Structure formats: structure tokens, C-alpha cells
Amino acid sequence: MSATAKKTKRTASRASRRQQLIDATMKCIARKGMSSTTLGDVAREAGLSQGIVNLHFESKENLLNETLRNIADDYKTQFNRALDKSGPDAANKLHALMELDLRPSILDRQKLAVWFAFWGEVKSRPRYREICKKSDEYYDEVVCTLCEEIIAAGHYKDVSPLAVATALTSMTNGLWLSYLISPKRFDRQIASNAVAEYLHSIFPKHFPL
Template identity: 40%
Template sequence: MDDTGGIAKPDATPRKQSRAARRQQLIEATIETIATQGFSRTTLTDVARQAGISHGLVNFHFETKERLLTETLQYLAAEYRQNWTAALEAAGPSPAEQLDAVLRADFDPRICTKPRLSAWCAFWGEAQCRPMYQALCGSNDDDYTRTLESICARLVAEDGQGGDPVRIARVLRITTEGVWLDMMTMTEPYSAAEAMRTTFTCAAAFFPRRFDENGLLCRE
């Protein structure tokens, strides 16, 4: 009767599911609902329907709606952070390799999906007046910003071309955010590949000996 959703795995009985799995399922449903309905029109009934469960269960796992939303933002922030830190650790030791890895990480198909970008955008819009959201977005960005600044400082020192690494790092971070926003707000957005090329075009403008529009130049 209600097996239309197909969200839950058909093999497991939907009756009993582990607490952690249900919570993650509800968070994913929240991201999806915010993306399609918008933040202000997201109701717990919508989230529950998206997850294929009754709406009363949302309050069973998350005590309030506010808690569900906060944990969803925490989930997104942790996912984002984990993505670029993993990319950074997997990269080589040179600052150019690390910058390439960090910038590229933002376009990972696991996190650069339309529902996730939409949800980020919605939380940003509400963050201005909610200290909780602002702190979650801010502390996350702080770490990212510091890392980017450190990499840019080493790159500037290597190249000896001058330039303020703080400001360069800011432009690079902002450019990535901007192409994300474009993919959300434009009626006919360009592709994720073109978005990444735009970011690297910006990196190439500051470090022309290390980057071009496709990313890190081969060592020579």
C-alpha cells in the first residue's frame, strides 16, 4: 500500500531498523525535502513521507524539528569536512599538489549533488539569524580557510611572485562557493566540469606556473 516510496531497502523489514540507520535515513530525507520544498516549506510530514515512515516517528528519533534540522546541518558539515581532509591527506607533499587536491575535492560527485547543494544553500539563507547554524557553517569554514591560507602561503613563497596568501586563499574559496551557487540559482547552469575549470582558471591566474584551467600542471 505504501510501498511506493522505495526509499528503504526492500530486503529489511521496515518495522524494525537500527537506531543509527533510521536517523541517517531521516537526515537524508530531510536533505531531499529541503531541496525540493525549500526550507520554509519543509514540514515533518514531508520528511516522514520522503522517508516512507509515519510522521510521528520523526519526533521519536529526533525530539524536535529544530534538532532534526541542526543534526542535518551537522551531518552535511561533517561530510564536507571529511571529504576535503581525506583528499588533502591523500595528496602529495607539495603545496601545488595539495591545492589541486583540495579544490578538486569540492566537486566530488558524492557531495556535489543537486540535493546537497540545495540544502547547503537553504541553510546558508537561514544561518544569518540563527547562531547555531552560523556557528556550524563558520567553524567548518574556519578550518578550511586556514588550510587554504597555509597552502597558498607556501605556494607564494615557492613561486616568489608576491601576493597576499590570505586574500588569494579567500578568492579561491569564494570561487568554489560561487560556482556552487551558480549551479543552484541559474536557470540554465553550466556543468560541474565547467565549474571546476572555472575554479582552476582562477588558480591559474594567481599561480600560472603551477596551474591551468584543467588543474595542476605536470612537473617538469
């Protein structure tokens, strides 16, 4: 009841209003692109008034920073949930992480458009770079550790955990790009096979075909 009551209220809690505006921002960036989304667009998308963003975020710069942080947090949550859900086995965990990046909740053109919009400005905005760097370091670290465990368990020779981790995270980012550019041509199954074949060829004992 109190949950539904929120809808009728014309004034929302500070937190939910901010989230609503961040969601609207992502929709606008996906539809119009970063360089032509205006605060007016965001307000209209949210069904609110012109000045609303400045009221809740002080500035456009702030809104964009918070939007990036939000999408990064969202990914991190899913990442950690995937890790938790997949038991203690390192190969299992690694497989779960790779599959996650091809799930519809992640491999979603709207979200990808937002990621790429921020990556597109990473070189000129130190703040964006910081946020992205921090996330990337964390994921690389986790994936690298999983690779080390698998290498130790399988006595694999001539395999560098760092190189494998680099290859894996790069591959998923690159797959995202090809989906963004050519959604029609992209085939989830082929992408999944590409990852599976790679894992099989590097760690045959842990990833049978």
C-alpha cells in the same frame, strides 16, 4: 548476511534510523524548500509514521540542527580525504581541493539546495551560523597555509596568502550558486577553467596551463 538482515528488520538501530530521517529531511528540503517541509513530509519520505521524528530527535529544531551538522561532516570527510590522497605537495593538495568542489559528489543540486537552505537562515539562527563558521574557518585556514607554502616555495611577490585563500573559497561558493540557479547554463569545464586560469595567473610556476 547480517548486513542484508537489516533490511528485513522492521526496527532499526537508533543510529541508522536517525540517518534515514536525516536523509529524508535533505530530500524534502531539496524538493519543497526549507519553509515548507513538515515533519509529516519527512516521515512520509522515510516511509515511516507521523510521530517518528519526535521519537528520534525530540523536536524539529533538533532534526534541522543535526541535518546541518551531518552535511557539514560529510563535506569535511571528503575534504580531508582529498587532502590525504594528494601526497605531500602543497600545489597538488590545493588543486585537489579545488577540483573536489566541482566533483559530482559535491556539485550536486540536491546537496547544494540543502546548503543554501541553511545559509538562507544563517542570519537569524545563531546555531546554524556557529556550525557554518567553524567549518569555514577550518577550510580557510588549510587553504591559506597551502598558499603560504606555495608562495614561499615559488618566491612569489606581492601575493597575499589570505587574499588568495579568500578568493578561492569564495569562488567555489559562488560557482555553486550559479549551478543551483542555472544548471543548464552551467558548464563544469568553464568553471574548472576559471579556477585553473586563476591559479595559473597567481602561481604560474606551480600551475602551468
